[in-house]
Amino acid sequence: MNYDFIKLTVGVLATIGLYSALYKETKLYRFFEHIFLGLAAGFTLVAVWTETLKPMWWDQMVGRTADGSEESVPGLWLFAILVPIGLLGYTVFSRKHNWMSRIPIGIILGLWAGQQVQVWWTRYGPQMSDSMVPIIPTTSQFRVPPTDGLPTEQIQAIASQLYVSQALSNIVLVFTVLSVLSYFFFSFELKSRLVKGVNLSGRWLLMIGFGAIFGSTVMGRFALVIDRMFFIWIEWFKEGILRIPG
């Protein structure tokens, strides 16, 4: 029995243990849950030091002496100031000194808030501009002609027109944007029947959107179950025990 197979077997036991919660909450489930949490916490602690704090902070703070291939690098001892600032966060546990914990939080909030105007616009600006689409067709032809195998000039000529089917699609987009926006008019009473209708449509369209999101989410979750089954049946049972290549 080699090391890889032992590793796989432990993984299979952990999978079965965690899935036993589907039957009911068992001691087996609790056991593996605690192992998982402990492993994740321990791994994270070590990884944060080895992957981030050591190379990005400690090594740069203490500098480096020259060796055969690398020149010496002077230490940036100002980086040491980050330690007391960071430690101030822990004063939250002291009633007397907890006001000091607001200093690092304030620095983080200030940095974050300062970025938000530009960040918001870079994220949503292109989407807002993309929602403003033409809704009047430029040709009476309904469908976009097939372009497979056509020369580039003809494809470009077709692309320059707005066909009726495309205009209808754009109308759906514009109506969806406006009606969904109208759904969030909470500050005043909606009296007009037209506005009420648009508002209701917005609600329905939101529900349809949520349904699509739910479908995509479920598909993602199923993929995770299937992956676990693949791990048990193919990687462990078929390839590990029966020694049949997957």
Place this chain on the structure above:
Amino acid sequence: MNLLRLGKILQGVPRQALYTMLIVVASVPLFFRVEVPNSPDQPAIDLFVTLNTIPAERPVLVESDWTLSSRGESMGQMEALLRIMMRRNVKFVLYSGADPQAPQVARNVIRRINAERKRAGQPEYKKWVDWVDAGYYPDLAGLANAMATDIRRAFAGRQDTNERGSMQDIFRSPVLQNVKSISDVALLVNVHASGTIDILNERLYRRVPLASMCTGVMGPQSMPYYASGQLVGISVGLKGVYDLEQMMEYGVVGKSIRERPHPKTIVSSNHDEIVIQPFTGQKNYDRAARYYFSLHFAMTLMIVAIIAGNIGMILTRKPKRKGGQ
């Protein structure tokens, strides 16, 4: 059997029975290799075309923000991405900005794909020469800001093992030695299971082409970026991986190309004259092809269960009394 009783039976199926059925329908199809008919989505085609047309001499930034909790989808994404880049000899930088476990998970995938290449008689994709490891960054927003202003300062101090086995600054590697700013990077691909693509879009849009390979859960949140041109391409969930595997197998051509490398070659409606040859004779179909067949059975089970539950609800619904009593 009266309808009320039937309705109660349909509504009262124990959840343990449903879970058992799910495990059976998710497991049995895994033993069969079936090529499920599929038409790749345009966002995935655009991603594939981008990966196959970026200049090979400029590096790609691979931000790997997934762990084993989304292995079912993200590992297939990562494998497909690595296979395409390695077959084109595109150099890349690996880093993570979402989870401390993410870099190690990605390194394991690179090791496995390298072993696969070795078995197929292909050259190994060498660390330092072909790719470098820039590790984990706990503050992605800060990193992305720094990348936008000065990429050398953003990754400053990062070292990796060079060919001689000693640690050296990653900007001395063949991968990054010519990179002076973010615009020298060909593409940034985010393999993610959380909202990291939001942060990247907010800070790096228009500075470097961005692409997303996300889970099904993140798909609806990420797709508007593609629609508005903020992403050059996107592959969503298992379907996205299957799309990529299919395109690797059959290639992609533009609309105006008449001669196709294979009868099943995919036609991109967003491109005119491109021809991307299939990776013939190589391992293209892998994880997604295995899972996709099972996924259809699992989805069918869910649809059947929803219909049965709704029929049960209708049958057991008490008739309304007249006069509102």
